[in-house]
Amino acid sequence: MGGTKKNGEQQHPLPPSLAQSERFVPPKTRRDFLGLAAVWTALGTFFVALVGAMRLPMPSVFPESNSRSKIGPPSAFQKGSATHLVHLQAWIFRDNDGGMYAISSVCTHLGCIAGRQDTGEFLCPCHGSRFNAGGEVLGGPAPSALSWLELSIAPDGQLVLDRQRSVKRGTRLMA
Amino acid sequence: MTLLSIKPTGQSPGDDPGHRYEGEPGAVKAYLHNLKVLPRTIRDSIVRHGRPVSDRSRSQAVMGNFFLHVLPTRTHVNSLKFKTTLGLGVITLVLFFLLVITGVLLMIYYKPDVNQAYDSMWDIMYVVPTGRFMRNIHRWSAHAMVACVILHMARVFYTSACKAPREFNWVVGMGLFVVTLFLSFTGYLLPWDQLAFWAITIGSNIAQSPREVTEALGITQQFDIGGMQKELLLGAHYVGQEALTRFYVLHVMILPMVLVALVGVHVWRVRKDGGLARAAERIPSTPPQIRATTKSSGPSTKTWGLMAIIRSKTPHVDKEMTNTVPSYPNALYAVGALSMLTVAVMLIMGYFFDAPLREIANPLVPENPAKAPWYFLGLQELVGYSAFMGGVGIPAIVVLGLALIPYLDREQEETGRWFSGRSGGRVALWSLLFTAIVTVGMLVFTVNYGWMRNWEMTRTVPQIVIVLVNPGTVLVTLFAAWSVWTVRRTSSTRLGAIALFTCFLVAFAIMTYFALVHRGPNWQFYWWPSTWPVH
Known part of the structure; x- marks a missing residue:
């Protein structure tokens, strides 16, 4: 076992106990050490500076607009109707029993706006994703269903649509 | 005037009347002379050598x-x-x-x-x-x-x-x-x-x-x-x-x-x-394959001085006279x-x-349709199968694969020879044919039957599988297999590399053409843009 450490023994005579230790590594000369330390310090400094510089473009405060919008009283939506709120990128549905829900038309694939066909299907113009009337994936590259958005009623009786918050599929607001 | 006298050129300091000591009576004369030759002095200060008239002075230039x-x-x-x-x-x-x-x-x-x-x-x-x-x-x-x-x-x-x-x-x-x-x-x-x-x-x-x-x-x-x-x-x-x-x-x-x-x-x-x-120089008496393996070869009629002892493999070592x-x-x-x-x-x-x-x-x-410029249309078609694999995965695989080709194929090859000769040309042609068939076949299949998200029987397949296995990745796998098969069949990594590169190039061209001409509103298949529905 000691035979493997020949080089180290020749350069630095050591007590046999230490020389036979498996973890023994021949010590570096001081000049080697200082040189390596300088190189690693320089590289480390450069790396830290790079990380620091890259921190700047990662925003910590985001410009946001209010995601909640008042969209009028429930009575503005006829029973059995589907209403497209173009500026909110959402469709508002009201079933015959008065239950209401909102489906986002933002495609879950890459963010284009899926158009609703007369059949109720949603088709995305960018890469051909297809969704059924309830937003579930029928085909194409979209990995998940169109999201159902949160609807609530404000104290003044108006419906409020929140585009940032999605609810479980099938959740309806009885109004 | 003797034979050895040199005609004053105005550039040699010894003859130049401009070089006088301060206070000498001719200083004004020198000044006027300097003024006269000013354009030439300025030109000479920018372009140090004179007008290039010989091969030597042009080389210096x-x-x-x-x-x-x-x-x-x-x-x-x-x-x-x-x-x-x-x-x-x-x-x-x-x-x-x-x-x-x-x-x-x-x-x-x-x-x-x-x-x-x-x-x-x-x-x-x-x-x-x-x-x-x-x-x-x-x-x-x-x-x-x-x-x-x-x-x-x-x-x-x-x-x-x-x-x-x-x-x-x-x-x-x-x-x-x-x-x-x-x-x-x-x-x-x-x-x-x-x-x-x-x-x-x-x-x-x-x-x-x-x-x-x-x-x-x-x-x-x-x-x-x-x-x-x-x-x-x-x-x-x-x-x-x-x-x-x-x-x-x-x-x-x-x-x-x-x-x-x-x-x-x-x-x-x-x-x-x-x-x-x-291309290497063609010397009728020595066939190229012998020259490639012999050390100092070529019609050396010139005497070379040894300027440095060159170890290691640098581009200029062992090259023939040029x-x-x-x-x-x-x-x-x-x-x-x-x-x-x-x-x-x-x-x-x-x-x-x-x-x-x-x-x-x-x-x-x-x-509708929202089409990218032509050079991204092939990518758009791939993204139409999977956002991650089409937009990130496959491009990364292709760029990495191409970059690694010369590191994995180390065969000595004569440079400047298109397709490395006749066998390479044949491999490129077969690869073109293979790629055309599988790519068009894949497009026809995808247009007609869709992919896993369209099928009832694959509803329960995990998302990660659907992301990773799509027409794009299947094609890349086929190309890689074709390349490996070519390496085995021809026992040449260079020919395998030609096969792979040709596959990528031809698939890129076909995908671009397909997305340009045959994709219409909602990214659906149409034979021609003239058959798109009006809306």
């Missing part, structure tokens, strides 16, 4: 001039043959210079502001003197540059110019290819028209698409690399002013700087790696002619064809 010294003093005759390079590298570089000049001019009027960008485009087109012309040249040069970069890559590959000792320069070239594509992408975002807005939306969501994988693995909460990339690009959670500012900085500052640095390395390495990869001509005028005039031709074609294009500008960006409704 090439070596001593900052702008000319990218050229070697002498160029091999085979390097100058058109079929060696097709001139594509020089053309690409000239196009880049054109882009810098027209781009800086456009910056004078363009305003990177979401409310003003589109209007400033109209100003450039209808109000600014020569604005439309400059924008047209900029646009067509950008398209031509992408095309030339791809063709240049193909030329370098098929003439074995990517092989050792030039393999690192091939990798630098890969970097240049990617930067060129990013420059094109960031460029067409700036007009803030419909194309721009939806391209940013799609592009930033592709940057976010690693989420497809992290979500499938359930680690998005801890490690959301996709979300980070999107925030870094957009500076917000929607496409707006922050995004435009960032893409503007990328397009006019960061990416051009990276490109210039890489071009510098690229051109320098061409010289350092042994000059242009050219049949070179002075670069000035031979190479210089070739470069000049290519530059003039390129500029002329771009000026004609810019004069007769207007660069398109769509309607103003509308965040509410995308165009």
Whole structure:
């Protein structure tokens, strides 16, 4: 076992106990050490500076607009109707029993706006994703269903649509 | 006057009446003389050597001039043959210079502001003197540059110019290819028209698409690399002013700087790696395969001095005597002619064809179909199978695979020989046929039957499998298998590499054509754009 450490023994005579230790590594000369330390310090400094510089473009405060919008009283939506709120990128549905829900038309694939066909299907113009009337994936590259958005009623009786918050599929607001 | 007397030239200090000591009676005379020869003195201070009249002084001119010294003093005759390079590298570089000049001019009027960008485009087109012309040249040069970069890559590959000792320069070239594509992408975002807005939306969501994988693995909460990339690009959670500012900085500052640095390395390495990869000299008495293995060979009639002892494998060791001509005028005039031709074609294009500008960006409704420029259409078709694999995975695999080719195929090959001879040409042809069949077959299948998300029986397949197994990745796997099979069949890695490269190139062309012609509204299949439904 000691035979493997020949080089180290020749350069630095050591007590046999230490020389036979498996973890023994021949010590570096001081000049080697200082040189390596300088190189690693320089590289480390450069790396830290790079990380620091890259921190700047990662925003910590985001410009946001209010995601909640008042969209009028429930009575503005006829029973059995589907209403497209173009500026909110959402469709508002009201079933015959008065239950209401909102489906986002933002495609879950890459963010284009899926158009609703007369059949109720949603088709995305960018890469051909297809969704059924309830937003579930029928085909194409979209990995998940169109999201159902949160609807609530404000104290003044108006419906409020929140585009940032999605609810479980099938959740309806009885109004 | 004796035979040995030297005619005063005005350049030799001893004879120059200008060199007098201060206070001497002739100082005014000297001053007047200096004034008289001032233009020549200034010229000589800029260009140290005189007018290049002989081969020797022309070589000195090439070596001593900052702008000319990218050229070697002498160029091999085979390097100058058109079929060696097709001139594509020089053309690409000239196009880049054109882009810098027209781009800086456009910056004078363009305003990177979401409310003003589109209007400033109209100003450039209808109000600014020569604005439309400059924008047209900029646009067509950008398209031509992408095309030339791809063709240049193909030329370098098929003439074995990517092989050792030039393999690192091939990798630098890969970097240049990617930067060129990013420059094109960031460029067409700036007009803030419909194309721009939806391209940013799609592009930033592709940057976010690693989420497809992290979500499938359930680690998005801890490690959301996709979300980070999107925030870094957009500076917000929607496409707006922050995004435009960032893409503007990328397009006019960061990416051009990276490109210039890489071009510098690229051109320098061409010289350092042994000059242009050219065909070996044909010497009738010694067949090339013998010369390739013999040490000092070639018709050495010249006596060489040993200047240094060269160990290691450098490009100049063991090379035959070369049949070179002075670069000035031979190479210089070739470069000049290519530059003039390129500029002329771009000026004609810019004069007769207007660069398109769509309607103003509308965040509410995308165009239908929303098609990218031609060089990204193949990618758009792939993204139509899976956002992550099409937009990130497959491009990364292709670029990495191409970059590694010269490291994995180390066969000694004669450079400058198209397709490495007849067998390579045959392999390329068979690969073309194979790729055409499987790619068209895959497209026909996908158009008719869709893919896993369309099928009832694959409803329960995990998302990660659907992401990873799609028509695009199946094609890449088939190409890799075809390449490995070629290596086994021909027992040549070079022929396997030719097979792989040809597969990628042909698939790119087919995908681009398919998306250009046969994809219509809602990205559905149509035989011709004339059969699109009206709405």
